[in-house]
Amino acid sequence: MPDLAAVADLEARLGRPLTPDEQARAGALLADASALVRDFTRQEITPVTGDTLVLRPVGVLLRLPQRPVTAVTSVSAVGPTGSVLGALSGWSWDGRDKVDLSCVSPAGSWPLSWTGPLPDTYQVIYDHGRATVPPGIVAVVCAMVLRTLLSPSMTAGMVAERIGAYNYQLQQGTGAAGASVVMTSADEKALARYGPRRFGTIALEAG
Template identity: 35%
Template structure:
């Protein structure tokens, strides 16, 4: 599986902060953006970046009256932009249609071997994700990265020479680092995958 890029570029991060990074700061910023992007992706269970993926899934039986097809698979990465190809047990099929993030397959001989002993395996090559990345997601990635750049020690406040400085740490005293606050999680919940299909194999 290809390594996904950061959800925010260093250039956009610097522009948002109104700063010019030194070479050392650019390296730090890139590492923090990578970490924050990974945390966001792990929380929403989505790649987010628009990419093409080939995954194999176990077909599930469908209600022939409700869905009017022999079987279905649910594509876990969203939004589904395009489906390039579908194959069943290694054989390409064109007898399918898309319904949102579902792929409905017209028919399959479930009652004959090997399907009688093991559900068919459906391989789908599809493009998914956003281009560009939604603004609320990039804002959260930058917030998470900036927390560490501003306050790498996790100090909430300190007094130096009679001057008090307060850092961007929640009132609870929780040092989030590049982790997500509850407020950020609530914002990301609209993108979060809470139920999905078992992924068998990546190519």
């Protein structure tokens, strides 16, 4: 997955180019911060094409967990053994995050031997993600990286360092700096709006 911020975003906030030492670490730190943001929000954020997952509906509705949804390619029934029974027709997508199964009918690939009740799980193939990463997410990723990149020590939690007669202090407070990026409570608060909506559809697996 692509990083959620770039070196140029870091330099814009610093007001200067990164030093060679900072450049050497920036790529890995941006990747780490992006991964932490995705884990926290449970959103891929950047565009994904052909994502495949199996969902159990609530009533006749399937709610797609990744946002924003940009296209729904197919909806297929899934049998008791987990095999895909065949594509369905008649479903509708509301243009946001819901697929309505109320008018579903089997397509030609529906097995003629299927005589029981309709399946209770469905495979959905859909596209999702934002063409541009929201500025709020870019800001959090950059903050996480810069706290680490500008730390005077590779020791986590150390915010001040003395060398001879010189004393350098990066910040006051908890000092979430060190060798690795760390997500603070302020970062989590800023990211809360990008997390998944609460709803009843159960995602059983992801492709």
